[in-house]
Amino acid sequence: MSILVLAEHDNQQLKPVTLNVLAAAKQLSGDVTLLVAGHNCAAVTEQAAKVEGVSQVWIADAPAYEHHLAENVSALLVDLAEPFTHLLAASTTTGKNILPRTAALLGVNPLTDILAVESDKCFKRAIYAGNAIATVEIDEAKVLMTVRGTAFDPVAAEGGSATIKTLDSVFQNADISFSHEALAESDRPELTAASIVVSGGRGLGNGENFNLLYQVADKLGAAVGASRAAVDAGYVPNDMQVGQTGKMVAPELYIAVGISGAIQHLAGMKDSKVIVAINKDEEAPIFQVADYGLVADLFEAVPELQNSL
């Protein structure tokens, strides 16, 4: 048996979530091959070859793979799939875009966002906004799945010495092309990888007031997230949304400020180790999951918090 893992990267850096996916792969039986599909991504290959527990790194370097378009990467995966029993990707917007397409091309059912490996064919995943955890058994010759990074402790980034193989076949679908992108620039840690997350909701009132949270975050080395209401109201961009339909986070410390605690929001953060809620409404459901709740006006509490850090 052998396992193929699709590396998550931006052509320069191997994304940390790849190390979590490799941890899930390690719980399956078989050798692990890590595929780096990208363009001008030699630096990523170098990092990939050092990761613990990877026996081979395969590299597909071509303009067709620069933006990880599902059409091109899934065609590549289908071409490579033959020897593998499992194909894994991160449960990110990239992984979720590519993997189900690959599964359908291979004629198998995919599994989305798995949380635990019970056996080579049996896995756990969250359903109904995390209100139930399902154990599912899959009866397919190949198992294709995306993995929730926060559910697996990462393997070590160093210590491995994989052999590197360069792949030559290039797949380019003529029906789709990349036009442009607007990626958020931030010096703060990435939301899904940060050990502390400070999130704001509709209670912040406007985008400018998020500065209060940025200041606290910078003192704590934290990432900043948001509820859907804050994103919908245009206070902050969509990539900050935490929840059932946004990002799943599970940091050491999650501070929810001016967030009521709707089930869709809780789905994305209730696996955090320690939860703090600051809300002026003592009935807010967020307090039901908070380890430390502070009933207060955020416009007083947050500046005070910043001063005492």
Add this chain to the structure above:
Amino acid sequence: MKILVAVKRVIDYNVKVRVKADRSDVDLANVKMALNPFCEIAVEEAVRLKEQGVASEIVVVSIGQKSCEEQLRTALALGADRAIRVDVENAPDALSIARLLAKVAEQEQPGLILLGKQSIDSDNNQTGQMLAALLNRPQATFASEVKLDGDSLVVTREVDGGLQTLKLNLPAVVTTDLRLNEPRYASLPNIMKAKKKPLEVKSSADLGVEVTAKVKLMSVEPPAERSAGIKVGSVAELVDKLRNEAKVIA
């Protein structure tokens, strides 16, 4: 251009579902059901494209038992022209759903196929991608903006790092994210009119698809319950607890 929209009947998003005592599944008895919110957004987008004169006809399709005709009627009330229900007995697996939708698409020949990005019951986020693969057409998932530009479609997608814009040749498959639009409410006259719109029922045999169930639900458990912690009286107390009790800040 004809638009095909795939819609699903799911639990209402306000309902907090519970696991059955025997842990065989979740308890859906007497639970309020609704059109999956992402599907509602897909229908709304189709209606807007029709209002702009880009689309000529909107066909909605749902795979499920008779009960999902309720959600097809909702979609008709929101502005779809006709509906198709594909009748299936037991819950088909994701690949079967995608294959049935692919057959409907082959028969209907739409220029654009819209789906939700995710059903809020199974939280799968895969059907659109699978359908696009089976039809060998390009896909734009998690769309927050859809524009027609001559023969191609320009779609902005919500990705983890921000926004990405792609250009696709039609026919194409698009899955909707929450910020694509805000769905309208169906007016009473439109709800009445929807009752008279055509709704055709097909079987999986009619479509020549063998329905499988290769992903078996073994058991369901409630998530680890978090117990409510304590209320602190001041910011100073909060900081003290985080430093000295939880030890999560320096």
